[in-house]
Amino acid sequence: MSGILYGIGIGPGDPDLLTLKASRLLAELPVLAWPAPEEGPGLARTIAAAHIPEGRVEIPIRLSFRPGRDDTDAAYGAAAASIAAHLDQGRDVGVLCEGDPLFFGSFIHLLSRLDSRHPVTVVPGVASPMAAAAAAGRPLASLDESLAIIPATRPEETIATLLDAADSAVIMKIGRHLPKIRRVLDRLGRSGDALLAERIGQPGQRIGPLDRADPDHTPYFSLILVGRRSPAR
């Protein structure tokens, strides 16, 4: 009998934003895997630290992002093999996921490699747009408003089309794309009330107007909240 693979959303950074279900699973599961940089525990393991008892089997999924190299496919493949070995022996395995597992989560890469042979349970978590909106005290969407979620990695024209189609938007994964995003928001007259949110729920959290952002120090895990096209619709 295979063990169960759990994708566990642990929220955007504040350990208090784990769900009751996530905290209980972390206390109970015999094997835990977590994405991490080449060294150290990484963000997910750090967020969840207080809920992980000593002596658990832990599987770090080491992801390197060196310029010109992308070893992530090999890293997920190796992690999936390690996880499958535990599942095959009947041990349940939890994978820690920043935010929500199925909303731009690295868990998706493990799910596609494992869900044909193993039972999977996904525990949803608080996603970063909701946490950023909470920190800013500003609604994401209300009543009949539409909302676009747009990765900043997309081409400028694709981003402009999405911004035009929806009432409000969240642009994710800003990092080095900040100048491009500023340009398209300026062009569409949508910069005015845009807010840049960095490191939400983590030490160093910052939220402020887009025009005060520093393009040389904008982390990858930052996002921009773009307000409604017109305040009076």
Added chain:
Amino acid sequence: MSGILYGIGIGPGDPDLLTLKASRLLAELPVLAWPAPEEGPGLARTIAAAHIPEGRVEIPIRLSFRPGRDDTDAAYGAAAASIAAHLDQGRDVGVLCEGDPLFFGSFIHLLSRLDSRHPVTVVPGVASPMAAAAAAGRPLASLDESLAIIPATRPEETIATLLDAADSAVIMKIGRHLPKIRRVLDRLGRSGDALLAERIGQPGQRIGPLDRADPDHTPYFSLILVGRRSPAR
């Protein structure tokens, strides 16, 4: 000194999906308000029930949805006045919010009435699209994919434009709009892998292919997960 107004996301239905922060606040705050139908406790109070100690001051916000009448503005106005009276006397007040407070939450109507005169803290929660994706075991968005969140109340052409602009979509608040949504998804060739999710995390949860949905019994709190335009991008 004013008390603090807390908007507390309690997730989409499963009491286990409350965050640690939400459960602690519910145990501590002296006054709790919650949206409800004309009679009974309503969904939010029911989800949170196990975390609310006896003897709390509770403020039901009674919302009626009779055909041809909309008394919600008056109901929120009256609730805001009751809440403000407690805040003015220095008592903190928590407002229970299904899902996330700022993602189509009724809390937005209280926030706009109270945030100019009282300090506000919003505790984000697990939103229904993430919970539906988890229950379906299917990603909402990954890597550089865009996602549109679309209320089913919008006109057919607006919905079509949003579906065309984004890679995948979540259509919210389906209810009586099911025939319209089916029509537009059929026209765009996007019905094939669309899933209807009803009462996620609640008794009677159902997820299934859109073509098996019953238009006469689709609740307002249901949503449709629309997959990527093309499986191989």
